[in-house]
Amino acid sequence: MKGALPLPGFRDFYPDDLARRAHIARAWRAVARRFAFVEYDGPPLEPLELYTQKSGEEIVTQLYAFTDKGAREVSLRPEMTPTFARMVAAKANALRKPVRWFSLPQLFRYERAQKGRLREHFQLNVDIVGETSERADAELLAVALEICAELELGAADIRARVSDRRLLSAILNALGLTDAQHGVAYAVIDKVERASRESSMAKLTEAGVTAEAAEALLATVGATTVEALRARFGAHVAVVEALDRLERYLGLMDAYGYRDWVVLDLTIVRGLAYYTGIVFELFDAQGEFRAVAGGGRYDNLLQALGGVDLPALGFGMGDVVLGELLAARGKLDGVKAATPEVWLIAEERVSPAEVIRVGQALRAAGAAVEYAIGDATMNKQRKVSHTAESEHVCFLSGDPAMEGMIGYKRVAARAPLRGLPEQGEHVLELEAVLQAFRRAHGRD
Template identity: 55%
Template sequence: MQTKALPGFREFYPADLALRTHIFRTWRTVAMRYGFEEYDGPPLEPLELYTAKSGDEIVGQLYNFTDKGGREVALRPEMTPTLARMVAARANGLKKPIRWFSIPQLFRYERQQRGRLREHFQLNCDLIGEPGPLGDAEIIALALDVVRAFGLGPSDVRVRLSDRRVLHALLLGAGVTEPQLPDAYEAVDKIERMERGALAQRLIAAGVSTEAAEGVFAVAALRGLAAVEAALAKVPGGPAAGASLRRVVDALAAMGLADFVEVDLTIVRGLAYYTGTVFELFDAGRTLRAICGGGRYDDLLEALGGVALPALGFGMGDVVLAELLRERGLVPADTSSIDVFLAAITEADLPHVLALAHELRDAGFRAEYALGAQAVGKQLKLADARNARFAVVIGPDDRARGEVVIKDLAGKGQAGVPRDRALERLSEMVRN
């Protein structure tokens, strides 16, 4: 082995690609059930598309370089800026709400870990131009129906649901000041990964009072809509801030998806651009990274594309999803079988094999034959290894009778069939 694939980049051997294809097909099928249309954009973009909004520090995690024309460019690390530009360019001509999805390959220059490579594919679904909570429920339901379509249920996957407006109201109510909010968000986000004492120290260092820090922890500990609403009832503007969350939860329940939903305010999703609902899909055992994350970003399209449209969406990567499917035994069995394998007894039979094989392929069958004179046993061995359903054997005796032998490789029967009825007969047998 002289050269290997670059770290964090994958090679897809046939079995791997079969799984990837299964994932893509399921993604497309479910997205289209929701009326989403597929789009795509360039995998290579101007660097400033990503730095303009997020600043230069993001460059450390981008695959970027100077192209031969002297342009600063980057492999796309996310789809949203491209989407924002595309939507903005034709915003006036697009019927709202816009339902679009894409399956981009995304790149990030980072030390890889399990479930986190330097390249992955991600289902992106976005709903643009709809401000109401039914839109939020719709996008979450889509994410859930995608995992359901893979055979995953509430015992495998849950959605943790939060709302920035709820968190905002509760944190202010707990005595956190506006300038301290980013630090409070970070503390809530890290509550499960860091020690309570260390977090409290950080908050206090940021100027949060001891009392307010306790309040932050109390907010982070809330679980379930009832507990959250009870807390909201005690803070200024709380009930109004919680109205959307309630409607989202109710809508998901009406869809029969209540078993998947956990209201949990520790889902913060970065700190950047989410403005309302935020959610994350994760495996129920909590051993893997998040399968999917998303939320509402009502201000982002204006910031990126100059068009003020409310929007929300999610991204679901193929890496963690594939791990979960493997773990749960939900990877479909190898379907690489062919329909018919043709075997020639003697060299003189080969032209007849070629002729029938071509007829079969023209008719849409998956057909293969040995590329050289071989013993029949050996040819059938190959047919078996290929998972062929049927074998056709053509020999001098059969040809003398104007027949070919059709053999059922799964069962054990075989029968002579007139040559001119072979195609017809195989069609019946493959279809059954």
């Protein structure tokens, strides 16, 4: 209506919104930390060339790019990988391998906003550099799934669909497609779920694929087990090799405790051309949202972007779709902005200075303390302490006989503090109250 609004595709985070975002970020950091990844960051604004060099032409039209006051062509970062590659490449020899880094960048793209896609979002990036084994791929997927578990999503909520570029490539060769036809095949397979069978067939045959091979391909990508593919392509060495690797990978997922979440799905291609091995995408099991996360192995990208030949793999997980999914499953219901722990109510005869002194003593004990800044009657103060949803209320009497004492009442339905009464209004030693908060905040 009136006044300034955020730019299209950008979000204001009111306290409750920020609490939800922080809830997600907390899970990201907690799990990354448990897997002993370390956090890094880079500039949100980068030279335009960083993205135009190695990314496709298409991506350039969606860059949030402009010319700065120094006539430099710059772009807000649309992805973290180029920055990551640069940073790793610059110190490649000095870094202990494998590199296990993660970041929580805010990323930008200039395109029309739609469900699950804005012009700005926060995206967890987790990468491993220096390991060719599928054990690294399994470790990576385990991080992604453990984050979902951390956010109280289970195998019934999340499906990890995995594939392998090497497997798909070997299958295409086995079906008689030329290398030149692989690109078209990838594009068709990527869209096979949404496109009609006729249009898929048409695109393949237009590229010179025989109708017979095209039909075989469309039938093959429907396979959901290693066994089915082994039965069909058991005679092709490259396919078998890829299947063996995938089988070991799935076996490792079992060891992590996440085998139930994972399904083989050859239609997972990932748009980016730089993927070279196992790729995966996380979806909600009910299929009503966009991908929650996606990633895979990109063994040649560091060479191309940073000039060092190191194998690498990683995934990204954005806050938008994940937040939508969590909200839909009721997992964010209790996530609200923080409320005061203690509200200090003072009788009218108590001086502001005395309120401040007690407030500071409580804060020194670790408590989050608020009180009426302006003049307010006792009634008013009580009312405000309730609307502010403070957990505890303390009363200051101006009575000289009450020196060193304080009124106390627990209000909110949260866990009571050890050493303080659970209900009713009481007069306690101020020191006893401070002691209870010190203990609650680990400051005793």
